[in-house]
Amino acid sequence: MAEQSTRDLAPRRSGRAVRVAALAGTAALTVALVSACSSGGGDGHTVNNPAAAKPASVLGASVPDRIVIPDIKVDAPLDTVGLDAQGVMQEPDFAKPKDAAWYKDGPTPGEKGAAAVVGHMDTPQEPEAVFYNLKKLKKDEKIEIHRDDGSTAVFAVDAVDTFKKDRFPTDKVYGDTHGKAELRVITCGGNLTKDRHWDANVVVFAHLVGQE
Numbered sequence: 001m002a003e004q005s006t007r008d009l010a011p012r013r014s015g016r017a018v019r020v021a022a023l024a025g026t027a028a029l030t031v032a033l034v035s036a037c038s039s040g041g042g043d044g045h046t047v048n049n050p051a052a053a054k055p056a057s058v059l060g061a062s063v064p065d066r067i068v069i070p071d072i073k074v075d076a077p078l079d080t081v082g083l084d085a086q087g088v089m090q091e092p093d094f095a096k097p098k099d100a101a102w103y104k105d106g107p108t109p110g111e112k113g114a115a116a117v118v119g120h121m122d123t124p125q126e127p128e129a130v131f132y133n134l135k136k137l138k139k140d141e142k143i144e145i146h147r148d149d150g151s152t153a154v155f156a157v158d159a160v161d162t163f164k165k166d167r168f169p170t171d172k173v174y175g176d177t178h179g180k181a182e183l184r185v186i187t188c189g190g191n192l193t194k195d196r197h198w199d200a201n202v203v204v205f206a207h208l209v210g211q212e
Helices: 170-174
Strands: 006-007 037-038 063-069 074-081 100-103 114-120 142-147 152-164 181-192 199-211
Touching: 063 114, 074 114, 114 170, 142 181, 142 199, 152 181
Parallel strands: 074 100, 114 181
Antiparallel strands: 006 037, 063 074, 063 142, 100 114, 142 152, 152 199, 181 199
């Protein structure tokens, strides 16, 4: 059970929050994701292989309302998070550890650019939160995002990486997707520091392969 929570779902750059940057002609994001990550157990791992599935055409904008990841038994509502007064992404609701959250100031999943979904790995009240098993995803496994227009955007996993917070590759995670619709699913990971903070982030990279 967790002793203490942190606001460290993703890193800050040079000790400061990285603000959202709109890149001309892209929907790329550069943000510092800040959320509550409680202490717990387990380490992240890296799987870095390109997915074989061919990218699909991008979709129009539609607010996402659910994320389904069959291979790790995730079927969760999607809340929304934005930026706080300091320009830092808000944390997902601690009272809903089994929910995930879409970053509403970025692309909707299926649109051109890197859409972001975040969620807890654990919380003080819930040792196995929505993305507890996120690091177990493998290349080509599917992520479904159910959208408000009735469509489901289907993504294939390209890679699962664990990044130390002090070396978080912002450009790689949120940079130009070259016109493709991509998805980033992010939670805490790595190891616990002495002050009970996770020292890394688990990031799933995926690209759109179709819709249902």
